[in-house]
Amino acid sequence: MMNVLNKNVTRRNFLKTASLLATIAAIPVSVISKEAFAAKMAKASMQYQDHPKGNLKCSQCMQFVPGKSAKAAGSCNLIEGSISPDGWCLAYAPKA
């Protein structure tokens, strides 16, 4: 068994592999792909509606990013496009 390992894994190959792994590990996670984490979902896929669901609305959701005024459309950290402060979707999560 050791003879097989010694033949296939030379010291040089081991050091090359270790060096490559150390280089990959040193890459900050933020550099890997911001786009992969920034992709938003389509409104339809989360059943977005531009009116409240009962008493629940986007302006009370932790994912809502307000517009220029309380009544102005804003945006959402999860859903693409313009978001009404009076809207709602399946991802609604109340602010703490």
Ligand code: SF4
């Ligand atoms: S997650 Fe849904 S409910 Fe919350 S702000 Fe975004 S669109 Fe509105």
